Amino acid sequence: MAPDPTVPALEIVNLKKKYAGTKKNPGTDALKGVSLTVPQGEFFAFLGPNGAGKTSLISIVAGLAVKSSGEVRVHGISIDEHADHAKAFIGLVPQEMNFNIFEKVINIVLDQAGYYGISRAEAMPQAEKVLKDLSLWEKRNEAAQALSGGMKRRLLIARALVHKPRVLLLDEPTAGVDVELRRGMWDFLRELNESGTTIILTTHYLEEAEQLCRRVAIINQGEIIKEGTVKELLTSLSSVTLLVDTKEPVLLSNMELLRGYPITKIDETTLEVKLEHNQPANDIFRKLSSIGINIMNVRNSGSRLEEVFVSLVEKK
Template sequence: MTSAVSVSNLRKTYDGKKGAPTVEALRGINLTIAEGDFFALLGPNGAGKTTLIGILTSLVNKTSGEASVFGANIEQDRSLAKTFIGLVPQEMNFNIFEKVIDIVVTQAGYYGMPRAVALPRAEQLLKDLGLWDKRNTPSQQLSGGMKRRLMIARGLVHNPKLLILDEPTAGVDVEMRHEMWSFLRKLNSSGTTIILTTHYLEEAEALCRNIAIINKGTIIINEPMESLLASRGHASLEQIYLDLIKQEEK
């Protein structure tokens, strides 16, 4: 099976600003994510998760190493690699004055999808995510949960093979979170590879089949969720995670 993501010896060093020391955000990580996987990428704040996502999506320039998405190198075949990826970033980044439908359709246009094709696709996604009634509402009038769902609709409008979710349920109430889980499970079972970063560890435990934990720019665990839980006497993922991070600190 093709790997959805393949990362080899990837490094990123941020230059220190105004005399501050340089920061090694990624210290030569290796990672392979299989096609069709539901993959958890966990780690504390500043561990390097967002930098890794940034490199895969071309928002961050890597210092060295290689990365490819469905076999397309992110530098040599950048345009092709990007067509495979849908990104749902951590920060809400849409124009608050624009209508919901316009935000989704405009995004499709950036991927070369004509408006006539994008409109029915956007309609389906907004219906699936319970936002169709709000299609003509300016996005600033949406609730926090609706804004998160809008970001998912926007990330999916061009039919990506890989969906990267960076804290997709932050600030979302429990009921809505479960609805989003159900949507994501269905999406994954239809073949979309999903990478999830989250601080809600029960979310990762409930959804993901494989897991990597990254700390201080290094991957400290990368294995199937089931075997990780079994190897630690079926403790909760939260407990295992805390133990691992504590161990690293020592």
């Protein structure tokens, strides 16, 4: 039967996870009723601070952790009714390295195929492809412990792809990875997504979500507090902060003339301008030049998604 492209890659309904407590500790409600639908082909990110529940959610979907209640379907298949079938759709790149470091790279990848009932001989062509794609083929006969940290991360990705999953889940794939390698991984993931794989990742790096993903869910204390396209989240931003570099030092007398404007002096030649929703920046720039301040450069104060994130998490 041909796969139905209208079936969501992932459907989660009212998912709850409570970790059991002890006599002294009442336990943790890690997920408090999360509902979410991710269509096939999506590039999706879960953003949230430490302890938000991201790993709990990913682990339940991948069948590594048991949910307390709720429903999870992968390509329409319930993880309760047909666990193995649902799992076959999924590749998981876990947050922590969990392979045997004494094992050879190629065996780590081929053994994974075995979990899906794929023989080593059958798995070899795909293992070769993914190891080459991730620049690990030369290292295939080395023990995993001989790999650098970045190579180990790439090995986790290769292992997750050996059974050609339709959905790739990555839990903090670029944590602790240097900028160059991170960009290389982004390119790899983009290509994989363009060739049809649904990608769902968790990240602390707002820039990563902004650059890579189309949709994001912001998760905090076990709840999704906002979900939408990156564009939607950015337009929901109530204020935008710009940094303006000036040609000459800004004098106190200048600041007197700017009283009442949303402008703060950061240092001699930098002003911070806070624009409320839809307020045109041009009015401010005109005012600055009318009092003799020459603008060299205007910058965004940081990741704009970061501003959305901070404003949402602060509201809690």
